[in-house]
Amino acid sequence: MTAKKVLLFSLLSLFFSFNIFSQELEPVKWDYKVEKVSDTEFILIFKANVDKGWYIYSQEAPSEESFAPTTYFEFQNAEGNYQLEGKTSEPDVPTIYDKIFQEEVKKFKDEAVFKQRVTLINKGLKQIDVKVDYQTCDDSKCIPSDFLFNFSLDGSEIVKEEVVIDEKSKQLSEGLNLNVTGWDNYEEEVIDEKSNLSIFFLGFIGGLIALLTPCVFPMIPLTVSFFTKSAGDPKKGLFNSLLYGFFIFLIYALLSIPFHLLDTLDPGILNNISTNVTLNLIFFAIFIGFAFSFFGYYELTLPQSWSAAMDSRANKIGGFIGIFFMALTLAIVSFSCTGPILGTLLGSSLTADGGATQLTMGMSGFGLALALPFTLFAMFPKWLNSLPKSGGWLNTVKVVLGFIELALALKFLSNADLVQHFGILKREIFIGIWIVIGIGLASYLFGKIxxxxxxxxxxxxxxxxxxxxxxxxxxxxxxxxxTNTKWANLKLLSGFPPPMFYSVYEKTSECPLDLNCDKDLESGLALAKAENKPILLDFTGWACVNCRKMEEQVWSTSEVYDILMEDYVIISLYVDDKKKLPEDEQFQYLRSNGTVKDIETVGDKWQTLQTINFKNNSQPYYALLDHNFELLNSTKAYEPDADAYYEWLKTGLENFKK
Structure with a gap:
């Protein structure tokens, strides 16, 4: 890995190092042994046993500029004790295309054996310690891991530093393991990601909106005319316009690359942004700043020297590279209009479950929408005559976007309020502010302000x-x-306002839709036993949009609501709850890889419990269980089809009665 890449990884990791979700999945199990060649020569053998569907990567990167992970063996205390003979060998396999990093890489499935020959310098050396840093990936995510090997050269007992936790931590850790049974009775559900095509489409819509702003719209006829007239040859002018459009698309797609690095370092890191109070408050402030920029009180621009430098390079270099710098100049000079829209896209993508892949799709859609006019009008120059002339309507578009930014800013403030239980932005207050914003926008459009x-x-x-x-x-x-009526459930907005039970009105329960639920595992289990009902274990989150959609669009349908109310006890565990556990309930959890996780908040506890028992850390996530924690049906994630969800609940209930 080059120094530049190390620096980039370090900076990005530092910037987003707030309350990262830990991963408990271990798709690779290591075996190791040592073969003695002579009194001073040994072969160290490392064998990786890789779970089905997962891969471990080669030690060699495909290229210097590749962002694909590599496996790295660190031979500790080698100086003066032993020397390595050649490189660490690995299986010889052909390269294959990697969906995550979108390049040809060498990676290993099922098992991989690495070998390293060493020669002793210190003949009295009895032990060699080797640490391996690696990432294990499937087709959607990667898990960074490490493992420490302790090789005994003479068969003596290994001296290994042991991580110790106290008895209280051991007991509380054991309590997290529910020993869920019944997995063999049901097929494991494949959790589908939100459609990347829909994210691409939303990004495309954002790009079309950006075209209608004063920073971009007037550039279309000017740029197209430049290419068609300056080239001399119409075909060359058309080619240059197409290339210009392609570079616009490429620039915006490349802006998402750093977030893939973050997602690779820790697949839960982007999802965690949606629950971090500090980051949500920062997003809230940024969106307010975007809104007042659109209102015209000031202009957000990148340094003028940047655009001047890019423009100068475009003029001097010419050719393909010159056209690239022209596209980069457009991206810079139009920032005051595109920046807030991109910020909205960024904030929305990072607080969704899809992470970096969906962000790339959104940014690509945005770039494609910006690029299309420059290519289409170059192909059909007569269409330029049909374009509306620039005027006051462009500023109207900006102001409307400003009001939309204000409304979106409120969502981030709501996230912070929910996970920290401030109790400031209750549902009705949130909706009331949106009504005020809507009245303000309508008044503007009617010409009153x-x-x-x-x-x-x-x-x-x-x-x-x-x-x-x-x-x-x-x-x-x-x-x-x-209102506090049955019409208060605004289904079209599910996931945006706070949940219905987070209300200024006194509610009969703090459960979604006043259902029969509990927010603690032990008391919920006791309730289920007392009422002789099966359990719906609901892993949810205060800032989880899809959780609210499930509650307000699926759970609210008559059949689903009735079966939940009459036949189930819901145990809702909020994995992003920042409420501190009592001192006597805080503890250290010792992971199987020897590292320790501090369990300090309610969310820490439930998130760890979910990962230990269900090898999953996404929300919403549902499991139907009996009182002995035996599965009554397959587990289920986001399911917008109310009929399918009802049938799933009905089958679980029937299995409980059997």
């Missing part, structure tokens, strides 16, 4: 009037959300 860059409004255009009426309709839709 103005912002710094607005000119005199002569008359309402059809587009402005129709948008205003849509906003008014949306405000009317929000109003029942302020």
């Amino acid at each position: 103005k912002f710094p860059h607005d000119g005199p409004l002569q008359k309402l255009s059809k587009g402005r009037l129709s948008t205003a009426l849509l906003v008014v309709a949306f405000v009317v839709y929000l109003i029942p959300g302020l």
Whole structure:
């Protein structure tokens, strides 16, 4: 790994090192032994047994610029004691295409044997310690790991430093293992990721919106005319325009690469952003800043020297590289308009479950939408005549986006409020602020309020009037959300406002939809035994959008609601709950790899319990159990089909009665 890559990994790891979710999955089990060749020569053998569907990577990177992980053996205390003879050998396998890193790499499945020949310098040496750093990946995620080998050269007992935790920690750790049984009775559910195509489409929509801003829209005819007229040859001008569009697309797609590095370092790190109070408050402040920039009170721009330097290079270099710098110049000079939209895309992607892959899809869609006009109008120059002329309508688009940014900013403040239990932004207050924002936007569109860059409004255009009426309709839709009635469940917005039980009104329970639930495992189990009902173990999160969608769109349907209310005890465990455990319940959990995790919050406890028992750390995640923690059906993740979810619950209930 080059120094540049090490620095990049270090900086990114430092910036996002807030409350990282730990991984308990261990897809690789190591065996090792030593073969004696002579009194001074030995062969150290490392054997990796890799679980099905997982891979371990080669020691050699495909190229200097590759971001694919490598396996690295660190031979400790070698100086003056022993020397390595040649390189550490590994299986000779052909390269294959890696879906995560999108390049040809050499990786091993099932098992991989590595060997290293050593010659002793210190003939009295009895032990060699070797540490391996590696990553194990399947087709969607990677888990960074390490392992320490202790080779005894003379058969004597290995001297190994043991990590020790106290008796209290041992007992509480054992309590996390539920010994769930019944896995062989049901097929394991394959958890589908949110459609990457839908994320790409949303990014594409964002790019189309960015085209309608004053920073980008006027550039279309100017740039197309430059390429078609300056090239001399129409075919060359068309080719240059196509290349320019491709580079725009490429630049925005490349912006997501650092987040793949983060996701590789720890697959849970991006998901954790949605629950970190500090980061959510930072996002809230940034979005407020974006909003007032769109309102015209100030302009967010990158340093002018950047765009000047890029423009100068484009003029001097020419050719392919010159066109690339032209595309980069566009990205820089249009930042004041595209930056807030990209920020929205970034914030939304990082607080979803999909992580870096979905972010890449969103950024690619954004870049494609920006690039298309430059290529299409170059292919069909007569279309330029049909483009509307720049004018006040562009500023109207910016102001509308400002109001949208204000509404989105509130979501991040809500996340921080929920996971920390501040009790400030209850559901009705959240919706009330959205109503105020909606009234403000409608008033602007009707010409009742103005912002710094607005000119005199002569008359309402059809587009402005129709948008205003849509906003008014949306405000009317929000109003029942302020009430304590059956119409307060705004299903179209599930996941955005706080959950319905997080309310200013006094609720009969703190459970979704006032269902029969408990937020503690022990008391929930006692309740299930007392009522002789099966358990729906619900791993959820305060800031989990899909959890709210399940509760407000699926659990609220009549059949599902009835079976949950009458036949199940729901135990909802919030894995992102930052509430501190009592001192006597805090402990250290010793992982099987010898490292220690501090269990200090309610979320720490439930997240670790989920990973230990179900080898999964995504939410929502559901398991149907009897009172002995035997599965009553396959586990289930996000399931928007209410009928399918009802059948799953019904089957579990029937199995419980048997």
